[in-house]
Amino acid sequence: MKNSRILFLALCLIAASCSSKKETEKADSHEVINPIVKDTSYSSEYVAEIQSVKYVEVRSKVKGYIENIYVDEGQSVTEGQLLFTLNFLEFEKELQKANAAYKNAVADLKAAEVELANVKLLVEKNIVSKSELDVIKAKADALTASVEEAKAHKEQAALYLSFAQIKAPYNGIINRIPNKVGSLIAEGDMLTSISDNREIFAYFNLSEIDYLNYISSVEKKTKTVSLKLANNALYGYEGKIEMIESEFDQSTGNIAFRARFPNPDAILKHGSNGKVVVNKQLKNALLIPQKSTFEIQDKIYVFVVNQDGVLKQRNIIPKMRFPDFYAVESGLSKDDKILFEGAENAKDGNKIQPLPVDLATAMSLSSKD
Structure with missing residues (x-):
């Protein structure tokens, strides 16, 4: 009888220990979030070739020797100003x-x-x-x-x-003068070139997909673009897209755009390069934090939390990647709850105690940390 009581007490202690362990397991809590749906803006960069709105090569129309040069390289000239004389x-x-x-x-x-x-x-x-x-x-x-x-x-x-008297066709800046006084000039030889850099054109190419997305946008702001210079500094003046070519380049599959930028400080020069930055809008984007995802063999996954608090691994297809977020194309809905942090340490089938948090608030606190 005494042995039976001892055995009963031992079983009670084991049961109490297991119950306590389960309660401890149930006490493991993790923050969970719902994806948010909102309009968001993003930008795309395209390599651009910069050209003066006015650029001309000054060439000789007759054969002769250069008798006088009245200007210097880099000098500003006015329309009709005498530049060269031939004998x-x-x-x-x-x-x-x-x-x-x-x-x-x-x-x-x-x-x-x-x-x-x-x-x-x-x-x-x-x-x-x-x-x-x-x-x-x-x-x-x-x-x-x-x-x-x-x-x-x-x-x-x-x-x-x-x-025999070569004059400036318009106001501009004299570029290189390759031939000096006394040089024999044949008909058609270039004497110099003149650039009017008060405004510049930036030519850049879009793929067919980007082109279709651009023309389908109802936002008028998409016509306003920025320019990133070769040193990655942002140019101080915005430009406007004013021309799209009428056909695609069959060799590249791209179509050319032209944007006009003011250049009052004469920073931009003919022949330089940069990147045109086109700002775009993504309507009703389903957004989740990148920290809520993990990768397996180049595929992106999240842990979805079901009603019982059990984690289920799910593959998602992102539409676009932002610095801290993914815009989800498919695999999630706005009503799904996903694990906010710690996805790299979680396992499929784990049970957690969900702590719902507001995504915007959580990201704000995370950025402060």
Whole structure:
């Protein structure tokens, strides 16, 4: 009888110990959250080629030697300002010859007109035949054509003479001058280039998917873009997208965009590079913290907590990754409860005591820590 009582007490102690252990296990609590649904903004960066709104290569229209250079590299010039002169003695001689030929043709025409007038009087008096008058008229017409031809030659010679004086086509900055005084310049050779950098174009390419997402956006703000410079500094002025090309590049599958940026401080230069930053909106995004996820073989998982507090491993497909969040494409709903922290130490099937917390509050406290 005594042994039975001892055995009974031992069993009670073991049961009490197990009960206490289970209660201890049940006391293990973890924070759980619901995914939040909200509109969120994000940005995409695209490599951009920067070009001046106005850029032209100044080339010689005639062959000759550079006689004078009136500007220096990096100098600001105004429209019509003289930049270079080529040796124009030959052109001056040609113009003189053309002027002389024109004057000679005019004199011949005047003589023919006087003769024509005299023949008309003689025809009226029946002294000469009408056929002779026709001959004189034809001669006068030929001399009129000669005058027009001489005038054209004179204007052409004057034009070639003007080509020996190279002037600025618009206000801008002189770039490199590769040839110096005395250099022989062939027709079409580049003398320098001029850039007007008060505004610049940034050309960048979007994939077909990004293009479709862009044009389907109803946000007018998406036309406003930023520019990140080569040193990753953000340019101080915003630009606007003003042009999209009409076709995709078949070799790359991309389509070109053009944005215009002001450049009052002349920081941006023709031929430089940067990144256009396009701000976008993601409507009704289902967001969860990255700390609530873990990876297995390049797949992303979370622990979903069921009504009994049991953890169930579930694969999710992210739509987009942000610095601290994932926007979930599929695998979760806003009503699911997931483990907030400690997913790397949890196991499928573990039972926890859920402590519901507000996601926004939890992330705020976490960022302060």
